[in-house]
Amino acid sequence: MARGINKVILVGNLGNDPDVKYTQGGMAVTTISLATSSVRKDKDGNQQERTEWHRVKFFGKLGEIAGEYLRKGSQVYVEGSIRYDKFTGSDGVEKYFTDIVADEMQMLGGRGEGGGGGGGGNYERSAGGGQRPQRQESAAPRRQAPAQQPQPAMDDFSDDDIPF
Amino acid sequence: MARGINKVILVGNLGNDPDVKYTQGGMAVTTISLATSSVRKDKDGNQQERTEWHRVKFFGKLGEIAGEYLRKGSQVYVEGSIRYDKFTGSDGVEKYFTDIVADEMQMLGGRGEGGGGGGGGNYERSAGGGQRPQRQESAAPRRQAPAQQPQPAMDDFSDDDIPF
Amino acid sequence: MARGINKVILVGNLGNDPDVKYTQGGMAVTTISLATSSVRKDKDGNQQERTEWHRVKFFGKLGEIAGEYLRKGSQVYVEGSIRYDKFTGSDGVEKYFTDIVADEMQMLGGRGEGGGGGGGGNYERSAGGGQRPQRQESAAPRRQAPAQQPQPAMDDFSDDDIPF
Amino acid sequence: MARGINKVILVGNLGNDPDVKYTQGGMAVTTISLATSSVRKDKDGNQQERTEWHRVKFFGKLGEIAGEYLRKGSQVYVEGSIRYDKFTGSDGVEKYFTDIVADEMQMLGGRGEGGGGGGGGNYERSAGGGQRPQRQESAAPRRQAPAQQPQPAMDDFSDDDIPF
DNA sequence: TTTT
DNA sequence: TTTT
Numbered sequence: 067m068a069r070g071i072n073k074v075i076l077v078g079n080l081g082n083d084p085d086v087k088y089t090q091g092g093m094a095v096t097t098i099s100l101a102t103s104s105v106r107k108d109k110d111g112n113q114q115e116r117t118e119w120h121r122v123k124f125f126g127k128l129g130e131i132a133g134e135y136l137r138k139g140s141q142v143y144v145e146g147s148i149r150y151d152k153f154t155g156s157d158g159v160e161k162y163f164t165d166i167v168a169d170e171m172q173m174l175g176g177r178g179e180g181g182g183g184g185g186g187g188n189y190e191r192s193a194g195g196g197q198r199p200q201r202q203e204s205a206a207p208r209r210q211a212p213a214q215q216p217q218p219a220m221d222d223f224s225d226d227d228i229p230f
Numbered sequence: 231m232a233r234g235i236n237k238v239i240l241v242g243n244l245g246n247d248p249d250v251k252y253t254q255g256g257m258a259v260t261t262i263s264l265a266t267s268s269v270r271k272d273k274d275g276n277q278q279e280r281t282e283w284h285r286v287k288f289f290g291k292l293g294e295i296a297g298e299y300l301r302k303g304s305q306v307y308v309e310g311s312i313r314y315d316k317f318t319g320s321d322g323v324e325k326y327f328t329d330i331v332a333d334e335m336q337m338l339g340g341r342g343e344g345g346g347g348g349g350g351g352n353y354e355r356s357a358g359g360g361q362r363p364q365r366q367e368s369a370a371p372r373r374q375a376p377a378q379q380p381q382p383a384m385d386d387f388s389d390d391d392i393p394f
Numbered sequence: 395m396a397r398g399i400n401k402v403i404l405v406g407n408l409g410n411d412p413d414v415k416y417t418q419g420g421m422a423v424t425t426i427s428l429a430t431s432s433v434r435k436d437k438d439g440n441q442q443e444r445t446e447w448h449r450v451k452f453f454g455k456l457g458e459i460a461g462e463y464l465r466k467g468s469q470v471y472v473e474g475s476i477r478y479d480k481f482t483g484s485d486g487v488e489k490y491f492t493d494i495v496a497d498e499m500q501m502l503g504g505r506g507e508g509g510g511g512g513g514g515g516n517y518e519r520s521a522g523g524g525q526r527p528q529r530q531e532s533a534a535p536r537r538q539a540p541a542q543q544p545q546p547a548m549d550d551f552s553d554d555d556i557p558f
Numbered sequence: 559m560a561r562g563i564n565k566v567i568l569v570g571n572l573g574n575d576p577d578v579k580y581t582q583g584g585m586a587v588t589t590i591s592l593a594t595s596s597v598r599k600d601k602d603g604n605q606q607e608r609t610e611w612h613r614v615k616f617f618g619k620l621g622e623i624a625g626e627y628l629r630k631g632s633q634v635y636v637e638g639s640i641r642y643d644k645f646t647g648s649d650g651v652e653k654y655f656t657d658i659v660a661d662e663m664q665m666l667g668g669r670g671e672g673g674g675g676g677g678g679g680n681y682e683r684s685a686g687g688g689q690r691p692q693r694q695e696s697a698a699p700r701r702q703a704p705a706q707q708p709q710p711a712m713d714d715f716s717d718d719d720i721p722f
Numbered sequence: 723t724t725t726t
Numbered sequence: 727t728t729t730t
Contacts, residue, residue: 245727303729305729
């Protein structure tokens with residue numbers, strides 16, 4: 067039985083466009099690099115800003131939505147859980163990865179009444195918006211999000227990695 | 231000793247400008263009416279939207295910041311706890327109130343890169359921004375936020391209500 | 395579209411046994427009264443304890459599980475959302491209710507290794523544990539949980555109230 | 559200014575006794591290894607259990623409390639934030655670490671009324687409970703918590719690492 | 723790499 | 727009463 071709670075709540079901005087891949091079974095696996103920053107005073111009383119870069123993964127339908135609507139700079143609310151993985155590289159060295167597996171996502175940044183006249187939403191509906199993305203194993207490659215942690219090769223993923 | 235966790239996380243939009251009041255001790259008590267809406271399918275399969283209106287209270291310094299930066303329509307992240315109160319009206323009828331007592335707040339809605347050219351932030355710094363508000367028991371009254379639940383009279387509040 | 399986040403996380407103890415009812419459609423609606431307490435210093439520096447009594451509702455399968463496993467005194471983790479309702483009584487007076495609608499629940503209090511010898515788990519599997527409860531509209535009434543807020547009559551509920 | 563939300567909520571059990579160290583400035587840095595497990599169905603429909611081992615760090619006063627009251631097997635609620643760190647080992651290889659920096663903690667597992675007669679709390683007050691631990695750089699080493707990720711040497715820490 |  |  068499930069035993070324990072593992073919950074993460076993030077609000078941050080994307081450092082790059084989402085990276086969308088598909089498993090052999092055709093399921094979307096979308097990865098974003100999400101920045102959250104905070105300030106604290108160091109021991110000398112100076113303001114210190116620190117930014118964490120979270121690697122967030124969206125699977126399945128949520129992955130398609132994330133890939134379609136999110137863009138570099140978008141502000142987003144993410145809820146999910148932490149997953150730690152270990153891969154052994156071809157050089158025999160063990161590498162550790164930490165992912166946030168998202169199970170809820172919400173785009174932020176509508177215009178409030180306080181906001182002045184002109185335009186400017188937070189996200190741009192991608193061309194061809196409404197329709198469900200085709201399977202596109204060989205789609206034009208988007209720029210890979212350079213997350214703080216290096217990523218394992220996509221070959222290491224299979225449909226078994228979909229966590230639900 | 232503390233026993234239990236009582237935590238609320240909200241992301242929503244203000245239905246009205248904040249209502250800022252001050253206790254006799256000079257502490258700010260800012261109240262906002264915050265909408266969160268969600269959809270579900272009813273038993274006939276129709277999409278039904280439902281909006282909850284949360285009455286959120288900010289005390290002290292956080293109350294001053296909320297009163298200064300938030301405006302009707304602003305999108306905001308709030309973290310806090312639920313507090314249930316009971317007041318007996320002058321007619322002898324007991325009335326129940328539920329408040330979210332905020333202990334963290336963050337304004338949302340910066341411009342992402344996806345957002346086009348023009349202006350449009352989410353909030354407007356109020357005139358006289360930087361300086362700390364004077365004690366203003368008799369300040370010009372702002373429009374009262376008509377929260378879902380009616381509010382008890384401010385006379386019912388004292389410095390003892392500051393929850394920390 | 396869904397707009398906003400309305401999330402509640404509670405860890406507390408039940409003030410009474412769960413109250414299990416069934417809608418006409420046969421869905422369980424289980425209500426518990428959950429205490430969370432905290433301490434703060436009042437303005438005279440004295441420790442003040444304050445307890446909030448949350449009325450938490452579980453629907454459907456989760457309601458059956460809650461009714462089966464939870465008992466007065468049980469410690470439980472609950473995740474859900476806040477719902478405000480207004481009912482007009484037969485006397486024409488409007489009454490306001492606040493519920494936590496649970497969508498996740500986890501019983502706490504397994505025996506850690508640090509805990510000494512003897513018995514004592516946190517919850518007691520009810521007689522007839524494993525099997526799904528029969529429909530029991532006319533089951534022997536359990537003692538009603540004396541939540542802080544009085545409850546509207548069950549007649550006011552219908553299958554439409556199941557929030558998903 | 560702070561920008562973003564980075565919040566983690568965990569409920570789990572300790573895999574080992576806490577590891578308490580002190581910085582040169584005399585501040586406690588307590589590390590625990592916390593297990594949260596969950597089940598999902600794999601693509602063949604089999605129940606699969608997966609356990610994440612979180613490395614949770616408590617600083618300062620909270621670190622002293624954690625070191626004093628938590629024990630292997632204890633069930634605990636932790637709230638904090640995720641912190642990613644990179645250390646370059648003496649072999650020149652970069653290593654990545656993920657920590658949960660706790661800012662709230664609560665022990666779980668009090669005796670509910672449902673729990674039978676005998677003993678058995680969840681945690682054991684350590685001998686010498688009430689008094690504040692002495693500075694004990696050279697205290698008898700406790701068994702190191704075997705977290706999923708290996709730990710950097712304590713020499714890599716300084717008072718600057720206290721995140722508040 | 724984001725954002726303010 | 728907000729927002730999309």
